Amino acid sequence: MKKIIILIIGLLVFTSCNKEDDNIKENSKGEITIIGKWKIESAKFLSGVDKSELKLEKEPECDSTLEYTEEKYINIMYGGKNCSETSKMELYYELIDKIIYYKYKKSDKINKEGSLQVKIIKLTENELILEEFESDINDDGKTDYSIYNLKRIK
DSSP, rough: OOOHHHHHHHHHHHHHHGGGGGGGGTTTTOOOOOEEEEEEEEEEEOOOOOOOOEOOOOSSSSOEEEOOOOSEEEEEEEEETTEEEEEEEEEEEEEEOOOOOOOOOSTOOOTTTTOOOEEEEEEEESSSEEEESOOOOSSSSSOOOOOEEEEEOO
């Protein structure tokens, strides 16, 4: 009887594993990492003066994807009638205290004041929220913010 119960528990554990779980990247401490492919679900642009939401003249019609490998960040933009790939940007990055610092060459040193950077607001198995300090979106002389909500796709 004990063998049957152990067999049933083993089958339940084995069959409860979801294929999607194979795509979740964890570091050696078992923590979820940003490594993987992400799709931008939504973006919000906020005023650097009062954090009020800014409206863009034209919303993007096609999705973009971000991919983080062990060392690289790859951003693929899509556009046009068929939403085909319009541009691809590859950078190196370092993640320090929930801030992603981007650099052009692997050997470049991080300059915390001058490097392009985004802050991780939230990271779960399937969701990533990033805050980026943008340029002056609304031409008021102040640096504005962007909040990107991403969904893990791979």
